[in-house]
Amino acid sequence: MIHRRLMLHLTGLGLLALTGAGAARAQVDVKAILDDPEAPVGGDPKGDVTIVAFLDYNCPFCKKATPELDAMARRDGHVRLVYKDWPILSQTSVHGAKLALAAGYQGRYGAAHAALMAMSGRRRAEDDMTQAVAAAGVDMTxxxxxxxxxxxxxxxxxxxxxxxAEALGLQGTPVFLVGPYKIAQPLDRDGFAKVVAQVRAGARR
Known part of the structure; x- marks a missing residue:
């Protein structure tokens, strides 16, 4: 189910205030979520719609949704993706997130991210994750x-x-923030495309 929350309103201070069930206990800086300079960005960096994805490499639902999201962004051509590695399921999740983020320093975050998301099963061993990243062509040295x-x-x-994630009241992975929409379950590429279309339609009103 897609929860449409006009879950926030923008103030002149550039802050976002959540409303409704599970609302944050404090205000959250919108820029910190959308424009953290250290957070990996995919798709079109200047896209007219931004999707913020909170993900864990041991989450089976993330593994299901991520290739669909990436395929939709490639097909659309004007969607900006912000990846929020949020390793909450196990210590190996932390290992995977660190591998992917470190790969980003050689411009290979996307390859490491895709390789880790393509691994089957839950709670994979750290060695398995390392081998998957190496097989994706990342320079491991x-x-x-x-x-x-x-x-x-x-x-x-x-x-x-x-x-x-805590300030936003998120309960687990995956979560995708798309304009005023919060998606807390995997969608296929057409489902993501429909949400993006709704955000664009709303912006034109």
Whole structure:
């Protein structure tokens, strides 16, 4: 089910106030969610619709939805994707998130992300995740160097993602924020396309 929440209203301070059940206990900075400079961005960076995706690499529903979301963004051509690695299911989720984010320093976040999401099963071992990223063509020597050099930045980003999810009242993964819509279950590419079309229609009114 797609929950249409005019779940926020924008104020002159650039803040977002959630309303309704599960509302945040405090205001959330919209820019921090949409434009964190450390958060990976896919699709069209200048797209007219932004989708923020809170995901865990051990979440089977994330694995189902992510390729559909990415395919929709490629087909549309004007959707901006913001990936929020939110590793909440196990310690191996943290390992996977760190691998993907470290791969980003060599411009390979997308490849690592897709490889991890393509892994079958739940709670895969850390070695399995590492091997999947290596098989995707990521330079693992450089990745390890980036993990070591940028551990503080990666850890801080994961903390910010978690704080944003908590402030937004999110209960688990996946969650996709698309304009005034919150989607808390996997959709296929046509389902995502319908939500994007609704956001664009609303913007024209």
């Amino acid at each position: 450089r990745l390890q160097a980036d993990l070591d050099a940028h551990d503080a930045e990666i850890t801080a980003l994961l903390k910010r993602n978690g704080e944003q």
